[in-house]
Amino acid sequence: MDADTVKSLARETGFDLVGITPTGPTLAAAFYPEWLAAGYHGEMSYLEGHRGGLRSEARQLLASAKSLISLGLIYDTRQPYTPDVEFTSQAWISRYAWGDDYHDVVRRLLYQLVERIEKQTGPFEHKVCVDTAPLLERAYAAQAGLGWIGKNTCLINEKIGSWIFLGEILTSLELAFDDPAPFRCGTCTRCIDACPTDALVPIAQTAGPSHALDSTKCISYWTIELHGPIPEDDRPGLGPHVFGCDICQDVCPWNRRAPQTDRPDFQPRNALPELEELAILTEDEFNERFADSPIERARYGGFLRNVAVAMGNSGNRDFLPLLETLAANADPLIQEHARWAIEEIGAIE
Ligand code: SF4
Ligand code: SF4
Structure with missing residues (x-):
């Protein structure tokens, strides 16, 4: 099977973005040990050690993997961005959590895609990943041409913006690879300026992402990953956020005209409670x-x-x-x- 057929099957399955890339280490992987050494992962110990080591090289998850198919699904819906809301009595829940759990939705679609491909090629070795597998998803997506990693550390596609769920299929199929997308943040610093807790820090890399997330300063980390008390000095920085934070994406110019999804599973039921x-x-x-x-x-x-x-x-x-x-x-x-x-x-x- 050729890469174009895989891509058209991916779109038939419902994915909005698809690209193919090698399964070796990515540019972003080079910075990953440094990110860990700086303690930017906070208490997320599952990112360290053997499981952490796996993240930098997809082929460690499937020895026979020759290609990584990176897939994206739009999740933006018709609801306001954080700066548009005057908070007096409402809470902010991160956009990605407004509908059904995307892990289930994306995983289901990935298996459907595998089935469609296998109908044409016969069985092949594969591994399906959605966030929970130890894999630097954004780095592979960027390398597969789905977008670039912005200064807000999110994957940004020039037509779709950054409201994208990612999933991957590691496969033994040998497919043609795509080129990485160019970095298009330019001199913009809106996300860095808007972050209420200064969690986006510059990194000295000659290639790959220009900024990293210091999770220990990020509202998403405090409200989702941290299980104990939130440090008192940091509590005012949370503002109205009770689960995650979207500010650095809400202010990004590439999200101004982001297309919205009509998928019933992503329609909001938990926005602005x-x-x-x-x-x-x-x-x-x-x-x-x-x-x-x-x-x-x-x-x-x-x-x-x-x-x-x-x-x-x-x-x-x-x-x-x-x-x-x-x-x-x-x-x-x-x-x-x-x-x-x-x-x-x-x-x-
Ligand atoms: S999610 Fe919020 S706190 Fe975290 S980096 Fe973005 S703006 Fe800053
Ligand atoms: S707000 Fe500007 S600097 Fe930040 S990710 Fe978007 S384009 Fe890049």
Whole structure:
């Protein structure tokens, strides 16, 4: 089978972007050990060690892999960007978590694509990856020509922007490779200037990405990956965010005319919820409401911790009774963040 046939089957399957690249190390992989050594991964220890080492070379995941098919799926929908919203009582949930869990959606499509290819070629060795596999997905996507890695560290496609879910098929098929996309950030620094916590740091690489994410300063890390207390000094920086952050993508000019998806699974059901409705969720209600959503990853205690901080940052005195209830929660993590929020609101004249 040739690469063009694979690409047209990918589009028939529903993917918006497809490119093919070798399975050896990428340019971004060269910086990965340095990124780890700088401690930019914070408490995400699963990124270190043997599993971390696998990330830099896709063929370590499948010895027979000759090609990596990188695939992208648009997930933007008709909803505002962070700077368009005046937050008084609402919470911000990251755009990628507004609909169904993309891992399930993308994985299903990847298997459908494998099936379509196998109908024509017969069985071949393959491995399907969606985020959870140890693989530098964005680096391979950039190398496969899907876009470039912007200063906001996201993959950006010049026609689609950065609201793209990625998935990969490692395959024993020998296919023609695509060229990497050129870097098109130019002199723009909007994402760096807009990041409320200065989490985007320059890196001294002659090739590959120009900036790296210091996760330990990033709102997405605090609200999703960090399981313990959020450092007090960092809490005001969270603003209204209770799960992830989109600011560095919302301000990117390449997202101004980003196309939107009509896929039912990505239509928003968790965009801009009221903080009040989140603060009264029981653990069972949280698990039920977010069962098919990436939000489940924050876990109940972590999510309510974030809600308490966002309430404190709102300065809204109407939240005080609910915060008193959270301060009496059985979980010390929720209690402590609720008490902090009460003090924050109390400190406002
Ligand atoms: S996600 Fe938010 S906190 Fe993280 S780098 Fe982007 S703007 Fe900064
Ligand atoms: S905001 Fe500007 S610098 Fe940042 S990723 Fe977009 S184009 Fe690049």
